[in-house]
Amino acid sequence: MGNIIKYNSWEDKAPFGALKLNQSMRISISGNEDYNIRDISWVILKENVELSKISLIRESKKYYQGEFDGFSEVGVYFYYFEVDIEIDGQNQKKYYGKSIEDGSSCEYLYENLNKYQITVYDDYEVPNWYKEGILYHIFVDRFNNGNRTKKPNNPKKNSFIYGNWSDTPMYIKDNEGNVTRWDFHGGNLKGIIDKLGYLKKLGVSIIYLSPIFEASSNHKYDTGDYKKIDSMFGDEEIFKELIDKARKKGISIILDGVFSHTGADSKYFNKYGRYSEIGAYQSQSSKYSSWYDFEQYPNEYKCWWGVKELPNVNELDSSYMDYVIRDKDSVIKKWTSMGVKGWRLDVADELPTEFIKVLKQELKEVDKDAILAGEVWEDASNKISYGERRSYLLGNQLDSVMGYLFRQNVILFLKGEITSSHLNNRFMEIKENYPAEAFKSNLNLLGTHDVARIKTELNEDKDMVKLAVGIQMTFEGIPYIYYGDEAGLCGNVDPDNRRTYPWKNEDEDMIELYKEAINTRKKYDTLIYGDTQFINTKNDDVFAYMRYVEEEKVLVMINRSENTQNIELNFDENALEEIDIKNSSKKYLESIFRENNIFKIDLKPKNFRIFNLKNLIEV
Template sequence: MLFAWHLPVPPYVRYHAEHLEIRLLVQGDDELPQQVMLRCEPDNEEWLLTMQPEKQGSFTCYQADLTLLAGEAVRRYCFKFLWNDRQQWFGPLGFSVVPPAQVEQFAIEIPTHSPEWVADQVFYQIFPDRFSASGQDHTIKNDSYYHYAVQRKVIRKEWDEPLTEENASSTFYGGDLDGIVERLPYLQGIGVTALYLNPIFTAPSNHKYDTEDYYQVDPYLGGNDALVRLREETQKLGMRLILDGVFNHTGDTHPWFDRYQQRTEGAFYDPASPHRLRFTFTADGRVLDWKGNSTLPKLDFSSQAVVDSVYQADDSVLRHWLREPYQIDGWRLDVVHMLGEGGTARGNLHHLAGMYRAVKNENPQAYVFGEHFGDARRWLQAGVEDGAMNYMGFALPVRSFLAGVDVAYQPIHLDAQQCAEWMNGYRAGLSHTQQLDMFNQLDSHDTARFLTLLADKPQRMRMALVWLFTWIGVPCLYYGDEIGLDGGNDPFCRKPFPWDESRWDGDLLALTQRMTTLRHQSSALRRGGCMVVHARADTLVFVRQYEDEILLIALQREGEGLCVLPHSPIIPAGSWEKANGEGKLVREADYIELALPPESATVWRWAAA
């Protein structure tokens, strides 16, 4: 059998001013190929470069140079093996008898538009009304205003009052931005380095995806001044800050629309309104909205006014908040794949490209990532996002493997091989930089809590957390995951954070702190390549490597697991130090053997002999 190893990181790739030095390691009992060629497309036309072999112990190293003087920024390549009577190809998904598709080859971005800092972060998502309340005078109260969408005044509950489904969007707990400021020491203590906030702009609901004013932080969250205070305090701690941009639709109380005639010139009642073309109305006067939600009319990006307001004009929303005194570090773009012209997604990529350019013109190091429950690779390959919420490439396969439910919470059973094929197949369509910048979460404000999905298997939450911090991509905790906060679908996934420490899962919090520390200390976890080395039944094992730093991560879902891993360039001889978990590793002359207890996640770090 023939084996080959390559990752798009050092030591397999070396960067030089005018070329990349590409190395492939090969070993096998079968006859080695007469020739190995590096296939690339520097100017959208196939080049085949003969690779030079060099014996290195029991392996043969093949090397060739890939030019940087031609071609697009995303450099895609794979390997062609030639014998006298046959050929094989090798790419991210392994060997095949036919060439891998262009978008399923190894890919390196040079130069990259992606911000350099993202891969080094541990993110924390906060639903502002439910994280922490400062109790300042601006806090919302019972009957503070009338919530037209649900035809009642808003409700203010005490922090420890139970959450109910009734009046879900109009029930508030008083969390605010100053409350977040007060809890920054806690966040720093658990290893968080970046915050992603759900929408904070003025809106009548507690979730604030029904924007009423894009230029004002909601007064009940503390207003614009509170955002300045939060920004100043996060900067002092070296923390990044990302805001949620909702540009597919507004709320129906936005002055442009004004369903309830609170102002003048709203489009809903006035066909002659100067804002009428910002929305799409049918012949019978019905407005096109987001997925049948009449309170969320879709913006029509065929309107130049919308284009200017959102991204093109100098004072556009996207640009405004990137500037002083706010200086946010980027945008998460809500339902970004649905944005477009005429109440549809027509022209979507064109407008996202404009939004991306606008952000990068203000701050080339800003992070732009979109919400995609489905396949985001079309948008990523088009270069209109740095990354995406990685539901399809991380959250859903992990949920399916550990909790046994799919995106619709319907039963599914995956073995480790199927799970690995899903995750590997998805990321094969992304450059290495994009893989590092994918926004990995176990759950969010739009899903049931992962702990709740696990039902009678809560121990698997520990497996999931280890997986989150060791798989390729940037990890994000949804507030409360680290202390065992549970909850079903919206609104129950949005419970107030319980600040009474007696209600915390202390072991889970300690594990979170160990894993954030490990990630911050490890270049392999932050920047390295990723390769699955064993996937069978309930056992999944993968490696993260950067230069000579190698971490081995073993996940065991059910039963006792035993696997043998022969020595290779990514499982070298030497000592393996356990960094986390209860698994056991035995070193033999030609292999290592792993013994894994049920529902476990173990991490080892390699050290040369």
């Protein structure tokens, strides 16, 4: 049996994608004239609860339409279609939902329905300074030591200091896998100050710092004191100097907020008695006791992923929320008032919805242009965490999320594991689910401290890395650079991905590519503000998309294969003007051939081309 109806949410729903509160929508469906269709119903649900069932209006023998006035509450909604048909004199009901491949409709058994999603949000706007930015993520201990002697500041007791800056990081662990001596290279805040000129020339406008507060480890995700800079990194005076000097260069600072747990070695828990205050581990009468959950006091307590050095906190505990968010001198207010322009929430999935909402509200009261980003590895529009449907992108929580899906999609394509068509569909699904502001604020990352470096992930194939950077710097969203990726650093997963920046041993060719790609992004408004149209090249190895805003259009084409690919596109006369980014176009590629309005474009092996378009007819 063929399909009884034809519908594609990417083409037949207006408006496309997520909806604002109370925004109406319209759908159009084609019916197969070979069937006696008696009725098509559009069924709308909130989770599994039916909210509305709309009988579509038959506009002609073939076409049906339906309208919905809009949703009065934010949330994630779903829909599918019920089709009543007559077959051999018998009435039958068929169910149509979303294909797992793209936005088209597919017939299902009711119990296996894959429903369409509608994200409904309260309209919001992310500050332009952020959307226009190039973000650079610094793991502080491994970036640069700004001391004249190059010796680390205030080494911690029982720690391991590397003899050379270029030494490969490693862990010193006991038989049970616990770290017994933390290792340090000696990077600090002065080191970042010294390299602000380099970052400015690279094109960076946002620095995101891994945690900088006092802690035992080199990574600082085991917070010891939220209100004190770790002495190995510097102090408040030096941090304020960093903020001020960065601001003068047009660079904003974002901090890492680790609020789902603290360190066991902290003023709050004080398991080892190293702090003068009475911690929750030491006494149940401690003012911090309500922050933690003890199953059997004092040695059995809830901790992050079973790591005893990271006791979980009760984020909604009133005194904890006061300390971190609400007090006049709260953690958020202290550092934001100093000039910090935003926060990235570690493991946002493990923070209660109410905690994030209150934090966002209080943050905006200190600085209305501050941003709140979150660590989310999956589709942030429909994520379910601990049995709860999360609502990160609905207007009163996160401005932005970590783009791990972007990274995954790009890598799968460049490694030949999916086709260009599949890549189109994967990106379209995110674009459909995310509010427009969230998609434009997505942090398009290729590497972080939690994954293998992009060069290692792509088998140290430099040409493939250049393709990844070409996509990253021309895509909708915010380019996110993990320190050292631009210098050609390799590294597998933690701790190998946390090697030191290779000062005086950089891959200068890669740095120049980053600089020129960033300059190109800033030159064309459409690469920052433009919408995206994905193009079906009819070639598995060639991924293409057009960025457009008003009259400006830019076409990006990427060939991952080992062979030259010949692509034909239909454009108006004199439509293409090539944009020259180092190693992408004119240096290696042949000219464009045109026959009538058909442009024949040769894409050399493992290379990309970028064009400025005018008077686009059809793609």
